[in-house]
Amino acid sequence: MLDKCCIEVGITTSGASVSLVPIQFYKKTENLALEEQLVIIHDPSLEDELLLGVIRNVTKLEPLIRDRVRSPFVDRPEVLDQTILMPFTSAMVRLYATLKPSTKSVLEVRHVPTPGSKVFVIKDGKFLNDYIKSNLPIHIGNHKYSGWSINLDAGFVNQHVGVFGATGVGKSRLVKALIEELVRVGKHVIVFDHSGVDYTPYFRDRVITSKEISISPPTIASVIAEKARLNWQTFGEYLEVAVITYVSGDKRMKRQQSSQLIDPQPSTQASQVVKWDKASFTKHLVDSMRGLGARDSTVEKARLFIDYFIESEFFDELNKRTLSPMDIVNMALKSNLVVIDLSLDPELVVKQAIVADVIDAAWRLVKASKAPLDLVFVIDEAQNYVPENEWTICGDIIETTAREGRKWGLSLIVASQRIARDVRASIRANLGTVFFSRLSAQGDLREIAAYMDLADVSEATLAQLGTREFFVAGLMNPLRRPILIRVRDA
Numbered sequence: 001m002l003d004k005c006c007i008e009v010g011i012t013t014s015g016a017s018v019s020l021v022p023i024q025f026y027k028k029t030e031n032l033a034l035e036e037q038l039v040i041i042h043d044p045s046l047e048d049e050l051l052l053g054v055i056r057n058v059t060k061l062e063p064l065i066r067d068r069v070r071s072p073f074v075d076r077p078e079v080l081d082q083t084i085l086m087p088f089t090s091a092m093v094r095l096y097a098t099l100k101p102s103t104k105s106v107l108e109v110r111h112v113p114t115p116g117s118k119v120f121v122i123k124d125g126k127f128l129n130d131y132i133k134s135n136l137p138i139h140i141g142n143h144k145y146s147g148w149s150i151n152l153d154a155g156f157v158n159q160h161v162g163v164f165g166a167t168g169v170g171k172s173r174l175v176k177a178l179i180e181e182l183v184r185v186g187k188h189v190i191v192f193d194h195s196g197v198d199y200t201p202y203f204r205d206r207v208i209t210s211k212e213i214s215i216s217p218p219t220i221a222s223v224i225a226e227k228a229r230l231n232w233q234t235f236g237e238y239l240e241v242a243v244i245t246y247v248s249g250d251k252r253m254k255r256q257q258s259s260q261l262i263d264p265q266p267s268t269q270a271s272q273v274v275k276w277d278k279a280s281f282t283k284h285l286v287d288s289m290r291g292l293g294a295r296d297s298t299v300e301k302a303r304l305f306i307d308y309f310i311e312s313e314f315f316d317e318l319n320k321r322t323l324s325p326m327d328i329v330n331m332a333l334k335s336n337l338v339v340i341d342l343s344l345d346p347e348l349v350v351k352q353a354i355v356a357d358v359i360d361a362a363w364r365l366v367k368a369s370k371a372p373l374d375l376v377f378v379i380d381e382a383q384n385y386v387p388e389n390e391w392t393i394c395g396d397i398i399e400t401t402a403r404e405g406r407k408w409g410l411s412l413i414v415a416s417q418r419i420a421r422d423v424r425a426s427i428r429a430n431l432g433t434v435f436f437s438r439l440s441a442q443g444d445l446r447e448i449a450a451y452m453d454l455a456d457v458s459e460a461t462l463a464q465l466g467t468r469e470f471f472v473a474g475l476m477n478p479l480r481r482p483i484l485i486r487v488r489d490a
């Protein structure tokens with residue numbers, strides 16, 4: 001097997017442990033000494049065991065002109081005869097697993113390879129899928145060097161997924177590939193497309209524009225507070241009461257009574273949905289606040305700020321929102337995929353409100369049916385929805401999903417450029433799988449390492465990654481430790 005798929009490149013040297021094995025390369029194969037190559041170590045003393053690992057810390061060494069040892073050649077390089085030098089390449093192999101050829105199975109690493117064992121770089125990783133299997137396999141890319149199409153396990157999406165990388169590295173394309181694969185294996189996916197350019201153009205027949213989706217009264221109250229810059233502590237309760245009574249008919253009843261005075265015809269409109277309108281809502285709010293005993297100055301501030309900060313179109317457009325968040329959830333459950341194009345709602349608070357209400361509808365459904373749903377929410381540009389140290393309308397429901405969604409089959413895929421700051425700590429600590437590439441901030445790698453085994457992947461390695469190159473680490477990766485993949489065409 002090794003002859004067919006691998007190239008012998010060197011031997012192990014002394015000082016190995018079960019996790020790290022120093023190796024040296026043969027002169028003729030030094031060009032294969034590349035970080036993140038997959039290797040097999042064959043120790044003849046280990047029967048029916050091959051060790052699978054990854055090359056890290058490739059180093060060039062030379063015994064005559066050594067680091068930290070003064071040599072006369074440094075001052076007299078002209079006397080240096082290149083033919084007497086013996087440069088060589090060494091590296092560390094981070095061991096990931098033991099392969100058992102007789103049973104085509106994978107075990108943890110138990111034995112330290114004997115110095116002198118042969119090291120093989122895997123040139124064609126197809127055979128690895130005979131050993132490394134997943135319950136619900138999906139493919140979003142191949143290992144950069146061996147071409148191994150790693151079987152990721154979609155079953156672990158319910159422990160949530162994070163995708164992180166600097167701008168332009170290909171996060172959205174990776175997420176797109178992930179969506180396609182999840183749908184292929186029967187998961188139901190709702191994508192919140194923040195800018196309308198990352199997913200909407202690719203799934204045209206599954207797109208709903210957010211302007212069609214209604215917003216629930218408590219969320220409308222939050223949006224009004226945010227837009228009008230009315231602080232929630234003082235105005236939240238008044239706004240909630242006013243919005244709920246406005247939509248639930250208190251206002252409708254008043255209207256009907258007054259219209260009956262002019263037109264005594266019995267109304268057939270009793271069950272009609274209330275019409276939103278800035279002037280009548282503001283009047284209703286003022287009446288309602290007065291009824292609740294608010295101070296004149298508080299009432300006046302609410303009236304003034306709503307008048308100044310919220311344009312009439314906001315209220316007019318509430319009337320056009322006819323699809324309920326529950327409709328969206330049901331559509332996703334029936335057709336497997338719904339992409340919500342949020343770009344026509346330019347205001348962030350409204351986008352957040354839609355996200356909050358759709359996820360909330362899914363929670364209502366699981367609570368009512370007491371059965372898990374198998375529904376995945378994709379939140380790209382996560383810094384707009386769950387930033388650290390900043391309250392957002394949808395932050396709490398997303399956090400609840402990260403913490404408790406697993407039991408109910410409610411999963412998250414969050415993507416953003418940064419990890420810390422862009423994503424609440426409680427959410428990122430609940431990400432079971434992380435894809436990461438070149439990162440835009442120092443320290444972000446440490447952040448991931450705090451809750452995931454990164455097996456010595458360094459910032460220096462990340463800095464060299466090109467577009468579409470991502471490490472996949474965590475539960476969806478059957479090896480659990482980072483493997484460098486090149487995302488497929490997406």
Ligand SMILES: Nc1ncnc2c1ncn2[C@@H]1O[C@H](COP(=O)(O)OP(=O)(O)OP(=O)(O)O)[C@@H](O)[C@H]1O
Pocket residue numbers: 165166167168169170171172173174417467468487488489490
């Ligand atoms: N898997 C892929 N297949 C084809 N092209 C890709 C792939 N990944 C990245 N690209 C190319 O790189 C560009 C940037 O990718 P993408 O928009 O996914 O980056 P991003 O990390 O989401 O960027 P941003 O953070 O700015 O949104 C794409 O427009 C495309 O040209």
